[in-house]
Amino acid sequence: MSFARNLLDSVRRRGVDGGRAAWTRAVPVSFWLDDPSAPAALAPLTAPLRTELAVVGGGFSGLWTALLAKHRDPGVDVVLLEAERVAWAATGRNGGFCEATLTHGEANGRRRWPDEYEQLERLGSENLDAIEAFVTASGIDCGWERNGVLSVATAPWQVEVLRGDGAAPEGWLDADSVRAEVHSPTYLAGVWDRRGGALVNPARLAWGLRQACLDAGVRIFEGTPVDGLERAGRSGVALSTAGGRVLADRVALGTNAFPSLVRRVRPLVVPVYDHVLVTEPLDAGQRNDIGWEHRQGLADAGNQFHYYRLTADDRILWGGYDAVYHFGRAVRPEYDQRPATFGRLAEHFFDTFPQLDGIRFTHRWGGAIDTCSRFCAFYGLALGGRVAYAAGFTGNGVGSTRFGAQVVLDLLAGARTERTELSMVRTKPVPFPPEPLGWAVIEATRRSLASADRNGGRRNAWLRLLDRIGLGFDS
Numbered sequence: 001m002s003f004a005r006n007l008l009d010s011v012r013r014r015g016v017d018g019g020r021a022a023w024t025r026a027v028p029v030s031f032w033l034d035d036p037s038a039p040a041a042l043a044p045l046t047a048p049l050r051t052e053l054a055v056v057g058g059g060f061s062g063l064w065t066a067l068l069a070k071h072r073d074p075g076v077d078v079v080l081l082e083a084e085r086v087a088w089a090a091t092g093r094n095g096g097f098c099e100a101t102l103t104h105g106e107a108n109g110r111r112r113w114p115d116e117y118e119q120l121e122r123l124g125s126e127n128l129d130a131i132e133a134f135v136t137a138s139g140i141d142c143g144w145e146r147n148g149v150l151s152v153a154t155a156p157w158q159v160e161v162l163r164g165d166g167a168a169p170e171g172w173l174d175a176d177s178v179r180a181e182v183h184s185p186t187y188l189a190g191v192w193d194r195r196g197g198a199l200v201n202p203a204r205l206a207w208g209l210r211q212a213c214l215d216a217g218v219r220i221f222e223g224t225p226v227d228g229l230e231r232a233g234r235s236g237v238a239l240s241t242a243g244g245r246v247l248a249d250r251v252a253l254g255t256n257a258f259p260s261l262v263r264r265v266r267p268l269v270v271p272v273y274d275h276v277l278v279t280e281p282l283d284a285g286q287r288n289d290i291g292w293e294h295r296q297g298l299a300d301a302g303n304q305f306h307y308y309r310l311t312a313d314d315r316i317l318w319g320g321y322d323a324v325y326h327f328g329r330a331v332r333p334e335y336d337q338r339p340a341t342f343g344r345l346a347e348h349f350f351d352t353f354p355q356l357d358g359i360r361f362t363h364r365w366g367g368a369i370d371t372c373s374r375f376c377a378f379y380g381l382a383l384g385g386r387v388a389y390a391a392g393f394t395g396n397g398v399g400s401t402r403f404g405a406q407v408v409l410d411l412l413a414g415a416r417t418e419r420t421e422l423s424m425v426r427t428k429p430v431p432f433p434p435e436p437l438g439w440a441v442i443e444a445t446r447r448s449l450a451s452a453d454r455n456g457g458r459r460n461a462w463l464r465l466l467d468r469i470g471l472g473f474d475s
Helices: 003-014 060-072 106-112 117-138 156-163 175-181 202-216 263-268 284-290 339-352 397-413 437-454 461-469
Strands: 049-056 078-081 097-099 149-153 189-193 197-199 219-221 226-232 236-241 246-253 270-279 297-300 306-310 316-320 361-371 378-382 387-391
Touching: 049 060, 049 236, 060 078, 060 202, 060 246, 060 397, 078 246, 097 117, 097 397, 106 117, 117 197, 117 202, 117 397, 149 156, 149 175, 156 189, 175 189, 202 219, 226 246, 246 397, 263 378, 263 387, 270 339, 306 339, 316 339, 339 361, 378 397, 387 397, 437 461
Parallel strands: 049 078, 049 246, 078 219, 149 297, 246 387
Antiparallel strands: 097 197, 149 189, 226 236, 236 246, 270 316, 270 361, 297 306, 306 316, 378 387
16 A cells, blocks of 8 residues: 555544544653663752862753763762752653754854854764763663664755755755655655764663762762852852752853753743653564664754654654743743643654554653753853853753763863864853743744745744844754
């Protein structure tokens, strides 16, 4: 039976509910965190303490910062403070793509930093290689697969975006070739970057980093929110927690989507919610029906795009498309579940893979992404150089947080390095306006991006204005 006939029959069988029956019984928790191998919780802080370096946040940013600080100086005393559990937030809720890009893709990097893009590309590749080397050397069982990322066009205008201005780029696949890789009737072309990305179980990578930190002598306190930061004496910093005051010589902040302890950083970041579905494991027949023998990570080329991948046990993780901003910039548990988005994702899934009609989703969840107006991380210092931060990773933090940790440690050391000399590191994104104007700007941008997807990729006057002033919004 042809793909077109399959698609038509699938739509008829599903009716108009967008695959509702396929996702409503899914458990509302991250597939990665729903793992019996998760480590036991570590004790919270219960008494004041003194340290040389305090790291706030137990996601990838904080874990890499703490571990690399010990690699630089095994004798330095490092304390890591996490409000919930290590990997609880974005680190344990993402799609498990670990990419080389530091700039949220080539187009964004070349437009913003044309003179240093080749350098940024090299540094990003070196960073991804270093993560792979760490995983291998440490023996971390995190499903690392360096299979690259396949970007696919599902509309004619996206074909031109992927092709670019000149000849077909390296890794170019026409319609027949891309459908031979992964069997979907929606694909019109693709570009396969074979070395630019890897798949990983992000929670297990984070738990591996957690153990490496503990083995190196990092003191980790979970269940320890930090609610204040101030100068302490002539050269220190004080952090306020319910369990006691933490005095530190230096502080590294890895709080990302949550409100920064440095107030002037807050206008530079907004939390945008992303949502994900994961299917039950595919059986041999279903696996054969979709191909996907090279197990690449996939993403389509729309402004509102889906990302998807196979897990180690041959489930399909399917996420993205909606980028949901909630008025007031709050990060709240009730935002994790959004039926309208899950229904839309399920409908799009079956449009992409009609041959999988009838499969069920076992997990559904959402989480906040730390978005900034330039779509990639920014860096800075506060309190006279005693506090450093990296934020704004916009969904690419699984890989680039390691690079960000190196930058943060360079800045705290007052070191002049190749990293700190980058314009990307020395500049900040355009801030988002305060509410209610911020909500109006983001909502107008979201609607305009959806309109561009429906209208051959044509960007309206609003998007062109944002392009000129460097303020943007991406899913």
